[in-house]
Amino acid sequence: MTDPAVDGPMAASGSAAAERSATASVPKQLRIGPSWRDASAATGLAVEDPSTGETLAEVADATPTDGLAALLAAHHSQASWALTAPRVRGEILRRAYERITADSARLALLITLEMGKPLADSLWEVGYAADFFRWYAEEAVRTDGAYATAPAGGGRVLTMRQPVGPCLLITPWNLPLAMATRKIGAALAAGCTAILKPAEQTPLTALALTEILLDCGVPEGVLNTVTTSDPGPLVAAVMADPRLRKVSFTGSTDVGRILIAQSASQVLRVSMELGGNAPFLVFADADVAAAVEGAVLAKMRTNGEACTAANRLYIARDIADEFTERLTARLAGMRVGRGTEPGVETGPLIDAAARGHVDRLVRDAERRGARVATGGHTMPRAGHFFEPTLLAGVPADALMLREEIFGPVAPLITFDDEADVVTAANDTQYGLAAYIYTRDLGRALRVAEQLEAGMVALNQGTVANSSAPFGGIKHSGYGREGGREGIGDYLAIKYVAISLPD
Numbered sequence: 001m002t003d004p005a006v007d008g009p010m011a012a013s014g015s016a017a018a019e020r021s022a023t024a025s026v027p028k029q030l031r032i033g034p035s036w037r038d039a040s041a042a043t044g045l046a047v048e049d050p051s052t053g054e055t056l057a058e059v060a061d062a063t064p065t066d067g068l069a070a071l072l073a074a075h076h077s078q079a080s081w082a083l084t085a086p087r088v089r090g091e092i093l094r095r096a097y098e099r100i101t102a103d104s105a106r107l108a109l110l111i112t113l114e115m116g117k118p119l120a121d122s123l124w125e126v127g128y129a130a131d132f133f134r135w136y137a138e139e140a141v142r143t144d145g146a147y148a149t150a151p152a153g154g155g156r157v158l159t160m161r162q163p164v165g166p167c168l169l170i171t172p173w174n175l176p177l178a179m180a181t182r183k184i185g186a187a188l189a190a191g192c193t194a195i196l197k198p199a200e201q202t203p204l205t206a207l208a209l210t211e212i213l214l215d216c217g218v219p220e221g222v223l224n225t226v227t228t229s230d231p232g233p234l235v236a237a238v239m240a241d242p243r244l245r246k247v248s249f250t251g252s253t254d255v256g257r258i259l260i261a262q263s264a265s266q267v268l269r270v271s272m273e274l275g276g277n278a279p280f281l282v283f284a285d286a287d288v289a290a291a292v293e294g295a296v297l298a299k300m301r302t303n304g305e306a307c308t309a310a311n312r313l314y315i316a317r318d319i320a321d322e323f324t325e326r327l328t329a330r331l332a333g334m335r336v337g338r339g340t341e342p343g344v345e346t347g348p349l350i351d352a353a354a355r356g357h358v359d360r361l362v363r364d365a366e367r368r369g370a371r372v373a374t375g376g377h378t379m380p381r382a383g384h385f386f387e388p389t390l391l392a393g394v395p396a397d398a399l400m401l402r403e404e405i406f407g408p409v410a411p412l413i414t415f416d417d418e419a420d421v422v423t424a425a426n427d428t429q430y431g432l433a434a435y436i437y438t439r440d441l442g443r444a445l446r447v448a449e450q451l452e453a454g455m456v457a458l459n460q461g462t463v464a465n466s467s468a469p470f471g472g473i474k475h476s477g478y479g480r481e482g483g484r485e486g487i488g489d490y491l492a493i494k495y496v497a498i499s500l501p502d
């Protein structure tokens with residue numbers, strides 16, 4: 001999973017000294033208003049290395065009281081940040097883009113240590129994350145409005161877009177840097193202040209990012225970061241407070257549903273980036289070698305723990321044997337290990353529960369008749385490792401075709417007919433990403449139009465691009481991040497009715 005844009009000269013060091021220095025470099029307190037401060041609870045939040053089970057560090061464990069203090073700080077800074085010139089806001093984000101890029105080795109190491117994925121994947125994430133700041137630095141100066149003559153004459157219609165107000169940004173552990181920059185970049189560019197609530201498994205990356213943003217000139221109170229082991233009560237308290245105006249959430253559909261319900265009491269603006277169950281369609285006319293490499297990327301990047309991960313591989317019968325053979329060889333040859341070790345291509349799952357979930361799905365598919373082409377088992381070593389796995393002939397009733405696998409397991413299904421495979425691909429509650437491999441342009445566009453997904457990748461194994469609108473439909477959520485659309489989620493439209501008699 002290498003990317004020429006970020007690999008090579010930037011290679012991060014995984015030595016024990018570099019690891020200690022990376023974790024030691026991160027602030028361990030909450031950032032609220034003008035200062036770093038301890039949480040009001042006496043206990044700390046331990047951060048675990050998923051490849052060893054050992055504790056890497058302990059950070060502050062915020063309570064609902066701390067969450068409300070962060071909201072108060074965001075509320076107090078809102079008016080002045082909204083009045084800060086868009087160019088100034090953009091230049092802060094641009095500086096942060098440059099700082100993150102220059103600091104990519106340390107940041108990648110932090111991601112790998114607390115999340116587990118290989119350094120090459122973490123370096124890719126750092127590049128992707130930084131790019132959201134570059135993009136939103138450019139978008140900050142383009143929050144335009146409109147001026148029109150009323151159709152009946154005698155008046156004018158002026159529309160403007162203004163920041164919605166303080167935002168709560170809740171991020172997952174699988175891309176701890178990019179999911180944070182994707183939200184913070186849009187919020188700050190739009191003129192909103194923010195409270196960042198990172199996942200409990202990966203607070204170090206969020207704290208390092210917060211420090212970078214402050215160094216780059218984000219004024220006090222504009223970004224507040226609260227790490228907590230118990231997100232439910234803290235988030236509920238902040239969302240019940242009328243000073244909050246928006247919540248942006250990336251995570252599971254189950255938690256998303258809870259937050260949508262909670263958002264009703266204060267009628268909050270809501271953006272939801274939720275789970276996925278991406279189909280990966282390879283037609284008989286496709287370049288099979290390219291499709292296999294695309295499948296490896298779409299399935300295995302971030303250890304398979306990605307919302308856009310290919311969850312179901314539908315392969316045309318004519319090329320199924322060749323595709324299976326090639327993908328089996330690729331997965332069987334992948335080096336599994338601690339993400340910091342040189343050459344490792346896939347790391348551990350985030351925790352024991354995640355590995356148990358993957359194991360249950362594999363056992364279920366086997367019981368229903370799937371054949372294990374490679375892998376299929378947890379690995380007998382410390383950490384939460386599962387073998388890169390390919391299952392062939394997975395029957396339609398297998399649970400893994402309905403649920404997010406969130407691990408290095410690829411279920412393969414053969415198909416004969418275009419209409420049937422589109423129907424099968426759409427037979428899911430989710431609608432985030434989908435992948436198509438074909439050389440037939442007509443088919444590519446026809447199928448892309450028919451797939452129920454917010455994003456479709458054509459002849460490539462990734463949809464990640466800061467300049468494109470990322471998001472889903474159905475139970476994968478609503479709202480868009482990135483692209484020209486992303487900043488709109490943080491802006492409210494105001495219309496001014498102007499009397500101007502002719």
Ligand code: NAD
Nearest residue numbers: 171172173198199231232235251252255273274275276307
């Ligand atoms: P999760 O839903 O368990 O946690 C996500 C965030 O929500 C974390 O910050 C967590 O602390 C917080 N949280 C958990 N319970 C909460 C509650 N009751 N109230 C308020 N906050 C709560 O998800 P996860 O396991 O961290 O991440 C994996 C999920 O995220 C997958 O379903 C994946 O598909 C999804 N995801 C989606 C996207 C996307 O852009 N659509 C991107 C990455 C991950």
